[in-house]
Amino acid sequence: MIFVSISDPQIDKCIELVEKYKNVELRLDLIKPEYDDIGLMISKAESTICTYRDISDPQKAYDYTIRSLELGADIVDYSLDNTPDMIRQVVAAARKNGKMVMLSYHNFEAVPDPEMRAGLISEAEEYSPDLIKFAVVVSNEEEAERILELMRQKDNVIPVTMGETGKKGRLKAYFYGCPVVYAYPDGEKPTAPGQLPYSDYKDMDKIIGIIYR
DSSP states (O other), X not given: OEEEEEOOSOHHHHHHHHHHXXXXXXXXXXXXXXXXXXXXXXXXXXXXXXXXXXXSSHHHHHHHHHHHHHTTOSEEEEETTSOHHHHHHHHHHHHHHTOXXXXXXXXXXXXXXXXXXXXHHHHHHTTOOSEEEEEEEOSSHHHHHHHHHHHHHOTTEEEEEESGGGHHHHHHHHHTTOSXXXXXXXXXXXXXXXXXEGGGGSOHHHHHHHHHO
8 A cells, every 4th residue: 555654834724635545644743732632633544654753852752652442543663672661662652553563674875784674673573563664775676675575574574665766666565565655745855865756656557668678
């Protein structure tokens, strides 16, 4: 499914985009909404991922994540960099509310070596999340393929190839049936390096041409 990342700090604009795209990722760290506004945005969507990416204030990230679950978010994306106790509490809250947890790892500098990749996946699995997001900047197509291979090895891993070179990998993930891919609203700005506009995913002929050229 294509989730459109919403990040505008103006709530009215966010609601407009949620109503347009329906399946959305709410970047709460960029929107910085009041809790009531989170509930309003969730109510306007068909499905939601709530994300508080900035962990410079771990308590705030935790509070926003827990509140999102209570307000009805379908999935919360919670960083593997948070403390084990916080991660366990988020997973427990998701189970209590009948929702899903995506534990995420991000690396904006390099692709971890195979041993580290396996270790990070194993670390995430210890918490029994529903999904594991593995997002890294890639410098060539070979690196992108290594990240996409994670999805083939474990069907709950969401590979995200970031950076300019990662754009093709994002389309491949969609083409290969990844359950979650990210786009940004047409005419707006991306929320991650290499993220593509929503319209780029809607022309399958174009996607096939890019993949196999």
